[in-house]
Amino acid sequence: MKKFLLLVHMMVLLLVSPGIIQAEGQKTPGLENASENTADQDPIVFPVVFQRATGDSIISLAADEKGTIIAVTYDYINVTHDFGKTWTTSKTPTSDMYSVMYAQGKFYLSKMHVNKEYEEIPIYVSDNGDQWSILHLTPDGAPAVTIVNVQYVNGTYILIAKQYRTENGSILFTSADGMVWSETANIPSTVYFLTWNGSVYTAYGSGYIFYNKPATFGRNQFLVDSKDKRYAEMIVYSSNNLQDWTMQSGQVKSGMLYKFVVNDIPSTNYYYDVEKYTADGVITLYDYYGNILTSKDGKSFTIQSRRDLFPTNYHRTPTFKAGKNYIIFTQYWHSPGVIRSKALVSTDRAKWKQINLDKNVPNSMDVIQANDNTLVGYGDDGRIAISNNGIDWKKIR
Known part of the structure; x- marks a missing residue:
């Protein structure tokens, strides 16, 4: 991510x-x-x-x-x-x-x-x-x-441009x-990815962090960090046909104490990404504060804190599946310039075991899944490694 x-x-x-x-x-x-x-x-x-x-x-x-x-x-x-x-x-x-x-x-x-x-x-x-x-x-x-x-979503190649x-x-x-492209729609906000829940397309920007608690929480407004009292609102658009989009949340509001403002204009600074291996029709996202965001209708989300899936508070990947295991990779600062990785492993996505990965995996390793049997990790030190179980890694570059 x-x-x-x-x-x-x-x-x-x-x-x-x-x-x-x-x-x-x-x-x-x-x-x-x-x-x-x-x-x-x-x-x-x-x-x-x-x-x-x-x-x-x-x-x-x-x-x-x-x-x-x-x-x-x-x-x-x-x-x-x-x-x-x-x-x-x-x-x-x-x-x-x-x-x-x-x-x-x-x-x-x-x-x-x-x-x-x-x-x-x-x-x-x-x-x-x-x-x-x-x-x-x-x-x-x-x-x-x-x-x-x-992306490739619901049988269609989709290219998002800014x-x-x-x-x-x-x-x-x-x-x-994937070769012949046509312009389909313009969305007023910068969006980063789309999902499809079986009936509705959803497009996501990042979102806004703010300090003041709303008198009444609106759609897709949440307390995202209970320790430091940080609140956020997601930028969400929905569509039935990829052409006509309706903003569901994320409009800049007066009276909000936004965390980051440039020339009186709030900047987006609440980031999240899409999770994998979720129930049919349920959209699941994760953010950088240890929360899981879910929606069935692609318009309104609920939030659940899952600090157990984000123990280092620095970086995590989506959930991958290797063999019988589900795996999430996180990172932590080991020493100046050295960012090590951990793996959270589970067979049921309910109970998770944390494992320190071998120090030979790439520094600041990010992971993608090539196929059902192969994970690819790469880092800022130029190394690439592969694994078929997420625990044992082999350097290939």
Whole structure:
């Protein structure tokens, strides 16, 4: 979650067409004459410079279910197709910083920064990290945007983008195949991810921390930290069709003592992410204060304190499943610059046992799940490790 939020705030930059975003070499029925979006070129192969992995710091990492891991550093793209047994390394297309994301069989690679408001930024898409196609965008007067997230939700690829040089506002793009994209909606707030509960889509911004207790708690307003008396309100939108969105909570209110204000404008500073392995139709989120947030209707949430699932008060991952065990990874400060990891292990998600992980796991390790049998951990020291049970880890980079 921590590295995900870092990427969210750094954000990958691209340009947006008000109509269709299309991969080169692909044609959309009815748009055969839209030549600006259908340039036909051979797939791009980034030349290999090393038949091994580099050891420099990782900016971004993504993995699929089949064994492909892509680790992007400041200058290189490290690719393995066998969970780290062999690697090839290519130079990044330019000297800019790049981010990689994965959603349902597709890897997306793009720059994190834009130098000019109307600069065209190529977005690369690949099935395996070896050959790439360009999502060639025609700005048509639209300002540059940053990619916030790419997801696969309810059978649809969803790309969330943030407009260039604007504090608020998100653009939603959808795709049937992850290659041809259409602009679907504009949401007035910056949102970071979506969920689907079987009948309603929900889009989430972060939220606002404030000090004064409301006379009456409104929708999605909670006491999130009982010790320091911190309250929060979530930013939540809902939709039945991905096109029309209604704000359910998160509007800035007068008379609130917001924790962080810039030029009299409150800034969002309440963060949460989506949990896994939850009951059908129940949306479950977790925050940085040790709370679990749940909703059945995708509009109104309730809160429950679960400090036992957040013992270090620094960072935790969602719940993963490895074999018979459910596992949550947390971090704690060991010494200056050294952030060790712990694992919370359970067979029933009711009783949890805390285990200190081997010191050889990556420093400040974040974890993603590649498939049912493989967890991938990576840290700020450039190391990558894999595990099939969450307890025993093997270094692969």
